[in-house]
Every structure is written in C-alpha cells, then in structure tokens.
Amino acid sequence: MSVNPVLIAGGGIGGLSLALTLHQIGVPCVVFESxxxxxxxxxxxxxxxxxxxELFDLGITEADLDAIGMPTREWALVGLNGNDIYSExxxxxxxxxxxxxxxxxxxxxxxxxxxxxxxxxxxxVRFGARVxxxxxxxxxxxxxxxxxxxxxxxxxxxxxxxxxxxxxxxVRAQMHPDQPPIHWGGAIMWRGTSQSGPIRTGASFVGLxxxxxxxxxxxxxxxxxxxxxxxxxxxxxVTIDPSExxxxxxxxxxxxxxxxxxxxxxxxYDWLDIPALLRGAEIAYExxxxxxxxxxxxxxxxxxxxxxxxxxxxxxxxxxASQAIVxxxxxxxxxxxxxxxxxxxxxxxxxxxxxVSQIVLRNRGAxxxxxxxxxxxxxxxxxxxxxxxxxxxxRADFMAGYKAAAGFAVEKLNASPATIGAGTxxxxx
Numbered sequence: 001m002s003v004n005p006v007l008i009a010g011g012g013i014g015g016l017s018l019a020l021t022l023h024q025i026g027v028p029c030v031v032f033e034s035x036x037x038x039x040x041x042x043x044x045x046x047x048x049x050x051x052x053x054e055l056f057d058l059g060i061t062e063a064d065l066d067a068i069g070m071p072t073r074e075w076a077l078v079g080l081n082g083n084d085i086y087s088e089x090x091x092x093x094x095x096x097x098x099x100x101x102x103x104x105x106x107x108x109x110x111x112x113x114x115x116x117x118x119x120x121x122x123x124x125v126r127f128g129a130r131v132x133x134x135x136x137x138x139x140x141x142x143x144x145x146x147x148x149x150x151x152x153x154x155x156x157x158x159x160x161x162x163x164x165x166x167x168x169x170x171v172r173a174q175m176h177p178d179q180p181p182i183h184w185g186g187a188i189m190w191r192g193t194s195q196s197g198p199i200r201t202g203a204s205f206v207g208l209x210x211x212x213x214x215x216x217x218x219x220x221x222x223x224x225x226x227x228x229x230x231x232x233x234x235x236x237x238v239t240i241d242p243s244e245x246x247x248x249x250x251x252x253x254x255x256x257x258x259x260x261x262x263x264x265x266x267x268x269y270d271w272l273d274i275p276a277l278l279r280g281a282e283i284a285y286e287x288x289x290x291x292x293x294x295x296x297x298x299x300x301x302x303x304x305x306x307x308x309x310x311x312x313x314x315x316x317x318x319x320x321a322s323q324a325i326v327x328x329x330x331x332x333x334x335x336x337x338x339x340x341x342x343x344x345x346x347x348x349x350x351x352x353x354x355x356v357s358q359i360v361l362r363n364r365g366a367x368x369x370x371x372x373x374x375x376x377x378x379x380x381x382x383x384x385x386x387x388x389x390x391x392x393x394x395r396a397d398f399m400a401g402y403k404a405a406a407g408f409a410v411e412k413l414n415a416s417p418a419t420i421g422a423g424t425x426x427x428x429x
Contacts, residue, residue, distance in 0.1 A: 007158035008290035009131035015164035016112035018328030026425040040106030044233025049096040051322035069103030073203040080381035082269035134300035169309035176196030186242035187289035194280035195229040211373035212239035294357030299349035
C-alpha cells in the first residue's frame with residue numbers, strides 16, 4: 001500500500017462499493033469501520049437497475065445477487081380496498097439491460113466485504129475504528145482522526161478522505177457544524193420478514209394503502225422447493241403528529257408484533273392477508289422515517305461525502321442503497337478524469353450534489369408513493385375504477401418523472417456508456 005492511500009470512513013454498502021471500485025482502477029485504500037465485527041444486519045432493500053449495472057461492472061454476478069435476493073418483476077400500488085392503482089414491470093421485463101433486485105441488506109454488505117477481502121486482503125478494512133474528524137493539510141493530503149476500540153485516538157494521513165459513515169456521519173458534522181438536526185415528518189415504520197407463498201407475480205414490490213397509512217412488501221428469496229414459502233420483507237407504516245419529536249428510545253429497536261399490528265386490522269383481501277403476514281414474523285424493528293435537510297456542498301478540501309453521509313433520504317423511492325453504490329462509481333469516474341485530487345472531488349460535488357439533493361426532497365414528498373397520496377385526496381383510497389380517479393396518462397407521467405429524477409429512466413440508462421470503462425486504471429504516484 002502506498003504511503004498515502006485513499007481513506008474511507010464507513011464500511012457500509014457505499015463504502016465497500018467504493019473500495020471495490022478503487023481497487024478495480026488501481027487505487028489503494030483503507031476502510032475504517034466502527035463496529036468490531038461485521039454482521040448481516042437489517043432487512044430487505046431494493047437495488048435499481050442503475051446500481052445493478054455498476055455491481056455487474058465490478059464483477060458481481062447474477063449468481064452472487066441470486067444468493068442474497070431475487071430479481072424484481074413488478075412494482076405496484078394498491079388502494080385501501082385492494083384494487084390496483086398502478087403497476088408496471090421492472091428490471092429486464094421493463095426493457096432495462098440490467099435487472100432490479102430485492103435483497104437482504106446485511107447479506108449484501110457481507111457479500112461486498114467478502115469480495116473486497118478476496119481481491120485486496122484482510123487488512124483493507126479496519127474494524128473497531130471510527131473516524132471522528134479530519135484535518136486538511138497544506139500539501140493537499142488529509143489526516144483522519146480515528147477512535148480505536150480501546151478508546152485511544154490515533155491519526156491516519158491519506159491522499160483523500162471519503163465520508164461514507166451514514167446518517168450520523170462525523171465527517172459531515174465537521175463539514176457542516178450548523179446543520180439542522182435529523183428531520184422526522186411523523187412517519188413510524190415497523191420492519192420485519194415472514195414466510196409466505198407467492199403473492200401476485202411471486203416477485204412483486206407492492207405498496208398498499210394511503211400516503212399516511214400503508215403497507216409495503218416484497219420477497220427477498222426464491223420459494224423453498226419443499227415448502228413453497230419465500231421470505232417476504234415488509235414495512236408497516238403510520239404517520240402521526242411529529243410536533244413533540246421522536247420520543248421513543250432508540251432508532252431501530254426490536255418490538256413485539258402486537259404493539260402495532262392493530263393498525264392493520266381488517267386489511268384482508270382475497271389475494272393478501274396482512275394481519276396474518278404480520279403475525280407470521282417472529283419480531284419487528286421500529287424506527288422513525290428520517291432524513292436530513294440537503295446541504296450546499298459535500299466537499300471540503302481533500303474530503304467528500306457519499307451515500308447517507310451526503311444525502312440521507314426517506315426510503316420511499318427504493319433508491320438509498322442504489323444511490324450510495326452509484327455515488328462511489330461516479331466519484332471514481334471523476335478520479336479517472338482528474339486524478340486523485342481535490343479537483344476531482346470538486347467536480348463530483350458540482351455535478352451531483354444539487355441533483356441528488358432534489359431526490360431527497362422528492363422522497364420526503366412521498367417519492368413514487370405520491371400516487372397513493374393523490375388517490376387518497378381524490379377518493380379516500382377506495383375506488384372501483386381507478387381511471388375515474390386518476391387517468392392512466394397521469395399515473396404514467398407521475399412515475400416517469402420520478403424515474404427520470406432518480407437516474408433510472410430506461411432509455412437514458414440503457415443508452416449511457418459505462419461509468420468506468422473495462423480495464424480502466426489510473427496512475428498512482
């Protein structure tokens with residue numbers, strides 16, 4: 001490893017994807033991860049085709065993704081009485097050159113970590129090491145302040161520091177010391193997984209209900225050959241008055257199913273029994289739906305932010321993890337053009353900070369689930385003929401606008417060149 005590698009704060013999906021990309025283009029790096037041991041934590045997430053494309057270009061295969069999830073075939077919104085509002089094919093069925101995947105978040109992180117260790121070696125990730133701050137140096141290097149497992153603070157100097165340390169980013173906090181507190185709009189989510197037989201296509205992402213009272217579910221495994229049951233990831237959500245702030249202890253805590261299942265009593269249809277699906281889970285995790293107000297820049301000298309450190313967003317567009325992966329790839333593409341320089345960080349920031357910040361605000365306004373809000377306003381979420389409530393053209397235009405803003409409009413994505421060409425390497429002196 002060179003004297004001054006690129007330093008990455010955070011070993012989540014964004015940080016590990018970036019580390020794999022840097023190795024791909026010949027740039028040494030080291031990842032500082034605050035946990036002492038990586039475990040497959042979390043539940044389901046979606047990877048949009050723009051992110052799957054980048055993973056494929058990193059040498060991640062369909063078999064790798066099939067082992068931790070499954071390709072998504074359909075995306076659908078459903079009203080309170082179980083009637084369809086909107087549905088469309090996804091991934092390859094929608095004409096993309098790359099699939100969309102529903103995967104287990106923790107298993108994806110573990111898979112990326114294993115790939116990184118296989119290609120670079122064990123020492124590339126330093127566990128129990130939390131980046132607590134940084135110092136830009138006169139020679140354009142940067143020094144990261146590291147809190148170690150024994151509580152001692154050490155320093156590590158690198159060419160650049162990439163803050164991929166998530167919602168509670170210490171790197172972002174130093175860069176923007178006056179940033180507002182975490183934003184909560186009143187939505188509470190309960191997440192869990194249950195076993196069920198195929199629903200709709202057997203690989204459908206479904207949002208059901210209204211903007212302020214909804215249930216989202218999708219499978220993250222193929223059906224078991226013996227039982228026919230698949231693992232269904234679900235999110236139950238209600239919105240309350242946020243004026244008193246988040247008063248419950250913790251941000252992602254385990255709770256009993258009975259503590260919230262009553263919100264969905266009666267949500268039973270001929271094709272879906274939500275109360276039964278909820279009670280089929282052993283445990284659920286409660287957390288508020290939160291984000292942060294966008295900031296004016298992700299860049300400070302030899303430091304830049306990616307992923308949730310840069311743009312934490314509501315999970316209404318299924319593109320938080322996807323955007324983190326894409327961030328790292330676009331940042332590395334800037335290194336290809338400008339070298340490992342502050343100019344590369346500035347160019348990346350200028351191109352993407354404002355654009356992605358608009359996605360944060362769009363997701364805060366319900367993102368693609370905004371159609372549920374529109375239907376709720378017009379008919380209370382219950383209808384017999386959706387065309388009499390919202391026309392087919394209005395529904396299609398709404399979804400096209402979101403996909404264009406989020407960077408996965410099918411025609412544009414299919415026609416765009418690879419973010420980083422095959423075999424691309426940069427000189428590191």
